[in-house]
Amino acid sequence: MCRGRDAAGGHPVTDGEKTPAEEHAPATRRLHAVDGLLGRREAISELGDALRLLVEYATTTEAPTEELRRAAERIRQAAAPLGERVRDREVLPTADDLLGGVRMYNPVTGSGSALAPPLHIAADNGVAVGTCTLGMAFEGPPTYAHGGVSAMLLDQMLGYAAGIAGHPGMTVRLDTTYRKPVPLLTPLRLTATVQDIDGRRVTATGQLTTADDPDTVLVAATGVFIALRAEQARRLFGRVVNTNRPSRAG
Numbered sequence: 001m002c003r004g005r006d007a008a009g010g011h012p013v014t015d016g017e018k019t020p021a022e023e024h025a026p027a028t029r030r031l032h033a034v035d036g037l038l039g040r041r042e043a044i045s046e047l048g049d050a051l052r053l054l055v056e057y058a059t060t061t062e063a064p065t066e067e068l069r070r071a072a073e074r075i076r077q078a079a080a081p082l083g084e085r086v087r088d089r090e091v092l093p094t095a096d097d098l099l100g101g102v103r104m105y106n107p108v109t110g111s112g113s114a115l116a117p118p119l120h121i122a123a124d125n126g127v128a129v130g131t132c133t134l135g136m137a138f139e140g141p142p143t144y145a146h147g148g149v150s151a152m153l154l155d156q157m158l159g160y161a162a163g164i165a166g167h168p169g170m171t172v173r174l175d176t177t178y179r180k181p182v183p184l185l186t187p188l189r190l191t192a193t194v195q196d197i198d199g200r201r202v203t204a205t206g207q208l209t210t211a212d213d214p215d216t217v218l219v220a221a222t223g224v225f226i227a228l229r230a231e232q233a234r235r236l237f238g239r240v241v242n243t244n245r246p247s248r249a250g
Protein backbone atom coordinates (compact mmCIF):
# COMPACT_ATOMS: atom_id res chain seq x y z
CA MET A 1 0.00 0.00 0.00
CA CYS A 2 1.21 3.49 -0.75
CA ARG A 3 2.06 5.43 2.45
CA GLY A 4 2.98 8.84 1.13
CA ARG A 5 5.65 10.64 -0.79
CA ASP A 6 9.42 10.52 -0.44
CA ALA A 7 11.32 13.40 1.14
CA ALA A 8 11.36 15.30 -2.10
CA GLY A 9 7.57 14.88 -2.24
CA GLY A 10 7.89 13.13 -5.59
CA HIS A 11 7.97 9.36 -5.75
CA PRO A 12 5.34 7.43 -3.79
CA VAL A 13 6.68 5.38 -0.88
CA THR A 14 5.19 1.89 -0.57
CA ASP A 15 5.20 -0.84 2.03
CA GLY A 16 5.01 -3.56 -0.63
CA GLU A 17 1.20 -3.75 -0.89
CA LYS A 18 -0.48 -2.32 -3.96
CA THR A 19 -3.32 0.23 -4.03
CA PRO A 20 -6.30 -0.70 -6.23
CA ALA A 21 -4.99 1.83 -8.74
CA GLU A 22 -1.60 0.14 -8.71
CA GLU A 23 -3.23 -3.30 -9.01
CA HIS A 24 -4.98 -2.15 -12.16
CA ALA A 25 -2.07 -0.20 -13.57
CA PRO A 26 -1.04 -2.84 -16.16
CA ALA A 27 -4.67 -3.10 -17.38
CA THR A 28 -4.95 0.71 -17.46
CA ARG A 29 -1.69 0.94 -19.40
CA ARG A 30 -3.03 -1.65 -21.81
CA LEU A 31 -6.27 0.33 -22.23
CA HIS A 32 -4.29 3.52 -22.90
CA ALA A 33 -2.13 1.62 -25.35
CA VAL A 34 -5.25 0.27 -27.09
CA ASP A 35 -6.78 3.79 -27.13
CA GLY A 36 -3.54 5.12 -28.59
CA LEU A 37 -3.43 2.35 -31.19
CA LEU A 38 -7.06 2.82 -32.22
CA GLY A 39 -6.54 6.58 -32.40
CA ARG A 40 -3.48 6.09 -34.58
CA ARG A 41 -5.34 3.71 -36.89
CA GLU A 42 -8.17 6.26 -37.19
CA ALA A 43 -5.67 8.98 -38.05
CA ILE A 44 -3.97 6.72 -40.61
CA SER A 45 -7.35 6.01 -42.24
CA GLU A 46 -8.19 9.72 -42.22
CA LEU A 47 -4.90 10.48 -43.97
CA GLY A 48 -5.58 7.59 -46.39
CA ASP A 49 -9.01 9.07 -47.22
CA ALA A 50 -7.44 12.47 -47.85
CA LEU A 51 -4.75 10.93 -50.07
CA ARG A 52 -7.31 8.96 -52.07
CA LEU A 53 -9.31 12.15 -52.60
CA LEU A 54 -6.12 13.86 -53.73
CA VAL A 55 -5.28 11.01 -56.14
CA GLU A 56 -8.81 11.06 -57.54
CA TYR A 57 -8.80 14.83 -58.05
CA ALA A 58 -5.23 14.80 -59.36
CA THR A 59 -6.13 12.25 -62.03
CA THR A 60 -9.35 13.95 -63.11
CA THR A 61 -8.64 17.65 -62.71
CA GLU A 62 -8.68 20.06 -65.61
CA ALA A 63 -7.60 22.95 -63.37
CA PRO A 64 -5.26 25.50 -65.01
CA THR A 65 -1.59 24.48 -65.39
CA GLU A 66 -0.45 27.08 -62.84
CA GLU A 67 -2.86 25.59 -60.29
CA LEU A 68 -1.25 22.17 -60.84
CA ARG A 69 2.19 23.66 -60.09
CA ARG A 70 0.92 25.40 -56.95
CA ALA A 71 -0.76 22.19 -55.78
CA ALA A 72 2.44 20.20 -56.36
CA GLU A 73 4.38 22.65 -54.17
CA ARG A 74 1.76 22.60 -51.39
CA ILE A 75 1.66 18.80 -51.44
CA ARG A 76 5.48 18.59 -51.19
CA GLN A 77 5.28 20.92 -48.17
CA ALA A 78 2.54 18.84 -46.53
CA ALA A 79 4.51 15.62 -47.13
CA ALA A 80 7.79 16.90 -45.69
CA PRO A 81 7.00 16.45 -41.93
CA LEU A 82 5.80 12.90 -42.59
CA GLY A 83 9.09 12.09 -44.28
CA GLU A 84 11.07 13.18 -41.21
CA ARG A 85 10.23 9.97 -39.31
CA VAL A 86 9.88 6.94 -41.54
CA ARG A 87 10.22 3.30 -40.59
CA ASP A 88 12.91 1.01 -41.83
CA ARG A 89 11.55 -1.32 -44.51
CA GLU A 90 12.23 -4.34 -42.31
CA VAL A 91 10.18 -2.96 -39.40
CA LEU A 92 6.40 -3.41 -39.55
CA PRO A 93 4.25 -0.29 -39.08
CA THR A 94 3.47 0.26 -35.39
CA ALA A 95 -0.25 0.37 -36.20
CA ASP A 96 -0.19 -3.06 -37.89
CA ASP A 97 -1.02 -6.38 -36.29
CA LEU A 98 0.30 -9.00 -38.66
CA LEU A 99 -1.11 -12.02 -36.83
CA GLY A 100 -4.43 -10.23 -36.27
CA GLY A 101 -4.61 -9.47 -40.01
CA VAL A 102 -4.34 -5.67 -39.66
CA ARG A 103 -2.23 -4.23 -42.50
CA MET A 104 -2.97 -0.51 -42.60
CA TYR A 105 -0.98 0.12 -45.78
CA ASN A 106 -1.83 -2.98 -47.81
CA PRO A 107 -2.14 -1.61 -51.37
CA VAL A 108 -5.48 -3.42 -51.89
CA THR A 109 -7.24 -3.36 -48.52
CA GLY A 110 -5.29 -0.88 -46.41
CA SER A 111 -7.34 2.14 -45.36
CA GLY A 112 -4.06 4.04 -44.97
CA SER A 113 -2.91 3.40 -48.53
CA ALA A 114 -3.46 5.99 -51.23
CA LEU A 115 -3.21 3.13 -53.74
CA ALA A 116 -5.95 0.95 -52.22
CA PRO A 117 -9.58 1.43 -53.39
CA PRO A 118 -9.75 0.14 -50.51
CA LEU A 119 -11.27 -3.32 -50.87
CA HIS A 120 -13.26 -4.44 -47.80
CA ILE A 121 -13.30 -8.22 -47.29
CA ALA A 122 -15.24 -10.34 -44.81
CA ALA A 123 -15.78 -14.06 -44.38
CA ASP A 124 -19.30 -15.40 -44.91
CA ASN A 125 -19.63 -19.14 -44.24
CA GLY A 126 -16.22 -19.92 -45.70
CA VAL A 127 -16.70 -17.59 -48.65
CA ALA A 128 -14.63 -14.42 -48.91
CA VAL A 129 -16.90 -11.53 -49.89
CA GLY A 130 -15.39 -8.22 -50.93
CA THR A 131 -16.78 -4.82 -51.82
CA CYS A 132 -15.21 -1.73 -53.31
CA THR A 133 -15.74 1.07 -55.79
CA LEU A 134 -12.95 1.95 -58.18
CA GLY A 135 -12.37 5.62 -58.79
CA MET A 136 -11.22 7.20 -62.04
CA ALA A 137 -7.61 6.80 -60.93
CA PHE A 138 -7.96 3.08 -61.78
CA GLU A 139 -8.94 3.73 -65.38
CA GLY A 140 -7.40 1.51 -68.06
CA PRO A 141 -9.50 1.49 -71.23
CA PRO A 142 -11.53 4.74 -71.20
CA THR A 143 -14.24 4.63 -68.51
CA TYR A 144 -13.31 1.08 -67.39
CA ALA A 145 -10.90 -0.40 -64.84
CA HIS A 146 -7.36 -1.39 -65.74
CA GLY A 147 -7.09 -5.18 -66.05
CA GLY A 148 -4.15 -5.31 -63.66
CA VAL A 149 -6.31 -3.70 -61.00
CA SER A 150 -8.96 -6.43 -61.33
CA ALA A 151 -6.19 -9.06 -61.05
CA MET A 152 -4.85 -7.33 -57.93
CA LEU A 153 -8.29 -7.31 -56.29
CA LEU A 154 -8.86 -10.96 -57.14
CA ASP A 155 -5.39 -12.02 -55.93
CA GLN A 156 -6.21 -10.51 -52.55
CA MET A 157 -9.64 -12.17 -52.53
CA LEU A 158 -8.26 -15.62 -53.35
CA GLY A 159 -5.46 -15.22 -50.78
CA TYR A 160 -8.03 -14.24 -48.17
CA ALA A 161 -10.15 -17.30 -49.04
CA ALA A 162 -7.07 -19.51 -48.55
CA GLY A 163 -6.44 -17.75 -45.21
CA ILE A 164 -9.96 -18.24 -43.82
CA ALA A 165 -9.78 -21.90 -44.90
CA GLY A 166 -6.77 -22.17 -42.56
CA HIS A 167 -4.22 -22.46 -45.40
CA PRO A 168 -2.59 -19.07 -45.90
CA GLY A 169 0.09 -19.01 -48.55
CA MET A 170 1.86 -17.01 -51.22
CA THR A 171 0.49 -16.70 -54.73
CA VAL A 172 2.48 -18.78 -57.21
CA ARG A 173 -0.05 -18.64 -60.02
CA LEU A 174 -2.93 -16.34 -60.92
CA ASP A 175 -5.12 -16.87 -64.00
CA THR A 176 -7.63 -14.17 -64.85
CA THR A 177 -10.33 -14.29 -67.49
CA TYR A 178 -11.74 -10.94 -68.50
CA ARG A 179 -15.28 -11.43 -69.75
CA LYS A 180 -16.64 -7.92 -69.65
CA PRO A 181 -15.06 -4.57 -68.81
CA VAL A 182 -15.29 -3.46 -65.18
CA PRO A 183 -17.06 -0.11 -64.76
CA LEU A 184 -15.56 2.66 -62.64
CA LEU A 185 -17.47 4.60 -59.96
CA THR A 186 -19.76 1.59 -59.56
CA PRO A 187 -20.06 -0.55 -56.41
CA LEU A 188 -18.41 -3.92 -57.08
CA ARG A 189 -18.80 -7.30 -55.41
CA LEU A 190 -16.09 -9.95 -55.30
CA THR A 191 -16.29 -13.50 -53.98
CA ALA A 192 -13.71 -16.26 -53.56
CA THR A 193 -13.58 -19.79 -52.17
CA VAL A 194 -11.06 -22.57 -51.84
CA GLN A 195 -11.58 -25.39 -54.35
CA ASP A 196 -8.75 -27.75 -53.53
CA ILE A 197 -6.08 -28.37 -50.90
CA ASP A 198 -3.22 -30.63 -51.94
CA GLY A 199 -0.47 -30.68 -49.34
CA ARG A 200 1.03 -27.18 -49.29
CA ARG A 201 -0.79 -26.19 -52.48
CA VAL A 202 -4.20 -24.49 -52.27
CA THR A 203 -6.32 -23.65 -55.31
CA ALA A 204 -8.95 -20.95 -54.97
CA THR A 205 -11.36 -19.42 -57.45
CA GLY A 206 -13.14 -16.11 -57.44
CA GLN A 207 -15.10 -13.64 -59.45
CA LEU A 208 -15.78 -9.96 -59.77
CA THR A 209 -19.23 -8.55 -60.56
CA THR A 210 -21.08 -5.32 -60.00
CA ALA A 211 -23.00 -5.22 -56.71
CA ASP A 212 -26.22 -4.63 -58.64
CA ASP A 213 -25.80 -7.61 -60.96
CA PRO A 214 -23.98 -10.38 -59.09
CA ASP A 215 -24.95 -12.99 -61.70
CA THR A 216 -22.99 -11.39 -64.51
CA VAL A 217 -19.32 -12.28 -64.05
CA LEU A 218 -17.01 -9.55 -65.34
CA VAL A 219 -13.70 -11.16 -64.32
CA ALA A 220 -13.05 -14.70 -63.07
CA ALA A 221 -9.82 -15.91 -61.51
CA THR A 222 -8.12 -19.06 -60.30
CA GLY A 223 -5.10 -18.86 -58.05
CA VAL A 224 -2.61 -21.31 -56.61
CA PHE A 225 -1.18 -20.54 -53.17
CA ILE A 226 1.73 -22.29 -51.51
CA ALA A 227 2.14 -22.55 -47.75
CA LEU A 228 5.74 -21.74 -46.92
CA ARG A 229 8.03 -24.28 -45.33
CA ALA A 230 9.53 -23.01 -42.05
CA GLU A 231 12.91 -22.55 -43.76
CA GLN A 232 11.30 -20.53 -46.59
CA ALA A 233 9.39 -18.33 -44.10
CA ARG A 234 12.64 -17.68 -42.18
CA ARG A 235 14.54 -16.87 -45.38
CA LEU A 236 11.87 -14.52 -46.72
CA PHE A 237 10.56 -12.86 -43.56
CA GLY A 238 13.04 -13.69 -40.79
CA ARG A 239 14.48 -10.16 -40.76
CA VAL A 240 11.09 -8.47 -40.37
CA VAL A 241 10.61 -6.94 -36.92
CA ASN A 242 7.16 -6.52 -35.38
CA THR A 243 7.39 -3.66 -32.87
CA ASN A 244 3.68 -3.98 -32.08
CA ARG A 245 3.96 -7.53 -30.70
CA PRO A 246 2.34 -7.60 -27.20
CA SER A 247 5.01 -7.94 -24.52
CA ARG A 248 4.92 -10.88 -22.09
CA ALA A 249 4.87 -8.47 -19.15
CA GLY A 250 1.53 -7.22 -20.44
Ligand SMILES: CCCCCCCCCCCCCC(=O)SCCNC(=O)CCNC(=O)[C@H](O)C(C)(C)COP(=O)(O)OP(=O)(O)OC[C@H]1O[C@@H](n2cnc3c(N)ncnc32)[C@H](O)[C@@H]1OP(=O)(O)O
Pocket (backbone or CB within 6 Å): 101, 155, 156, 157, 158, 159, 160, 163, 164, 168, 169, 170, 171, 172, 173, 199, 200, 201, 224, 226, 228, 229, 232
Ligand atom coordinates in the same frame (compact mmCIF):
# COMPACT_ATOMS: atom_id res chain seq x y z
C1 LIG B 1 -8.58 -14.75 -41.20
C2 LIG B 1 -7.46 -15.03 -42.06
C3 LIG B 1 -7.35 -13.95 -43.10
C4 LIG B 1 -6.08 -14.03 -43.86
C5 LIG B 1 -6.00 -12.91 -44.83
C6 LIG B 1 -4.75 -13.00 -45.59
C7 LIG B 1 -4.93 -12.25 -46.86
C8 LIG B 1 -3.67 -12.24 -47.61
C9 LIG B 1 -3.95 -12.22 -49.07
C10 LIG B 1 -2.68 -11.98 -49.77
C11 LIG B 1 -2.87 -12.22 -51.23
C12 LIG B 1 -1.70 -11.77 -52.00
C13 LIG B 1 -0.56 -12.73 -51.83
C14 LIG B 1 0.66 -12.23 -52.51
O1 LIG B 1 0.67 -11.20 -53.14
S1 LIG B 1 2.07 -13.17 -52.39
C15 LIG B 1 3.23 -12.24 -53.39
C16 LIG B 1 3.39 -12.81 -54.76
N1 LIG B 1 3.98 -14.14 -54.68
C17 LIG B 1 5.28 -14.33 -54.51
O2 LIG B 1 6.07 -13.43 -54.42
C18 LIG B 1 5.72 -15.77 -54.46
C19 LIG B 1 7.04 -15.97 -55.18
N2 LIG B 1 7.38 -17.42 -55.16
C20 LIG B 1 8.17 -17.94 -54.22
O3 LIG B 1 8.76 -17.24 -53.42
C21 LIG B 1 8.31 -19.43 -54.24
O4 LIG B 1 7.71 -19.96 -55.39
C22 LIG B 1 7.68 -20.08 -52.97
C23 LIG B 1 8.55 -19.74 -51.73
C24 LIG B 1 6.26 -19.64 -52.75
C25 LIG B 1 7.65 -21.61 -53.12
O5 LIG B 1 8.93 -22.06 -53.31
P1 LIG B 1 9.30 -22.99 -54.57
O6 LIG B 1 8.81 -22.38 -55.82
O7 LIG B 1 10.74 -23.25 -54.42
O8 LIG B 1 8.45 -24.28 -54.38
P2 LIG B 1 8.62 -25.39 -53.25
O9 LIG B 1 9.86 -26.20 -53.47
O10 LIG B 1 8.46 -24.81 -51.89
O11 LIG B 1 7.39 -26.33 -53.58
C26 LIG B 1 6.10 -25.81 -53.41
C27 LIG B 1 5.10 -26.63 -54.23
O12 LIG B 1 4.42 -25.68 -55.03
C28 LIG B 1 4.52 -26.04 -56.39
N3 LIG B 1 4.55 -24.84 -57.19
C29 LIG B 1 5.48 -23.88 -57.21
N4 LIG B 1 5.13 -22.96 -58.11
C30 LIG B 1 3.96 -23.35 -58.65
C31 LIG B 1 3.11 -22.82 -59.63
N5 LIG B 1 3.38 -21.67 -60.25
N6 LIG B 1 1.97 -23.47 -59.93
C32 LIG B 1 1.68 -24.63 -59.32
N7 LIG B 1 2.44 -25.20 -58.38
C33 LIG B 1 3.58 -24.55 -58.06
C34 LIG B 1 5.80 -26.82 -56.48
O13 LIG B 1 5.80 -27.59 -57.63
C35 LIG B 1 5.69 -27.63 -55.22
O14 LIG B 1 4.71 -28.67 -55.35
P3 LIG B 1 5.09 -30.16 -55.02
O15 LIG B 1 6.20 -30.50 -55.97
O16 LIG B 1 5.51 -30.16 -53.57
O17 LIG B 1 3.81 -30.93 -55.25
